[in-house]
């Protein structure tokens with residue numbers, strides 16, 4: 601059996617069956633049923649947010665909040681290219697122009713010292729990414745946004761359950777998007793959410809995800825379909841029961857990796873952030889001046905059935921589909937380019953054994 605970069609957390613088969621049993625009685629499979637309502641309430645509580653809206657996946661959650669913000673069409677949104685395709689695609693698909701800001705060398709989140717020089721009279725929002733679960737410099741982003749009257753939407757897909765100075769990652773900016781994809785720390789098979797404080801956004805976000813339907817004969821908004829179904833919500837209810845235990849198990853794995861790889865010449869690990877309670881979502885390792893290149897390490901691991909991931913490579917600003925974009929080109933974001941060509945995320949999931957971590961580290965160090 602190969603060791604994959606990740607493995608989905610799941611409840612026991614019996615626990616899930618117990619959870620979905622009543623769906624055979626109610627025959628209510630989707631459209632904001634009982635499970636949907638229960639998961640929403642439990643997540644609001646767990647993430648400490650006034651409001652949360654559930655979606656069938658994280659990407660549509662991001663598109664829906666971008667639309668709900670009602671920003672001026674064609675406006676520019678400042679973001680980073682060191683992210684999953686979804687972040688940049690959501691901006692473009694919603695009719696905005698992504699403007700790529702570089703990342704910082706410490707935690708690979710947006711370099712706040714470079715945001716203001718990118719602001720023009722067309723800028724409408726900042727869309728930073730809490731990449732690998734590392735929290736962005738939220739104070740500075742908040743200051744810049746207030747000064748220039750910009751909205752802030754966080755891509756918090758990696759940051760489920762993370763807190764900074766005791767404040768939940770769900771509470772920064774105007775809104776945050778979470779992904780509950782199978783590969784994330786918390787999953788609903790596929791799924792996602794938007795968290796926010798504004799009472800006014802509740803109605804519009806609920807409208808957009810269900811064709812704008814407010815009643816049997818009332819369609820108030822040009823919506824689409826992005827509803828989370830009852831089976832997804834049931835998986836979420838089960839997984840949420842075990843989330844703290846899963847994160848604690850991930851922490852053990854990460855601590856063992858650190859023990860083995862810390863201080864090795866040419867290997868750079870992400871520093872732990874001050875004031876942050878982490879979720880141990882990913883374990884990125886940068887090979888910079890190491891005896892072997894990132895690609896050689898990747899190939900060597902693969903030849904022993906260990907599947908690491910070049911995450912994030914390529915940068916979104918060097919995607920084929922964006923080559924016509926005036927802001928494209930990885931040379932415009934040199935730090936992101938440098939990291940993207942040298943980073944590997946190593947296998948990490950709750951049930952990865954310390955023996956397996958040793959095997960992975962042995963191969964790298966050999």
Ligand SMILES: *Cc1c(COP(=O)(O)O)cnc(C)c1O
Nearest residue numbers: 657658659684686757779780781
């Ligand atoms: C996973 C992910 C998304 C998209 O979430 P899905 O639930 O897969 O649609 C968006 N942004 C980032 C950074 C992600 O890792």
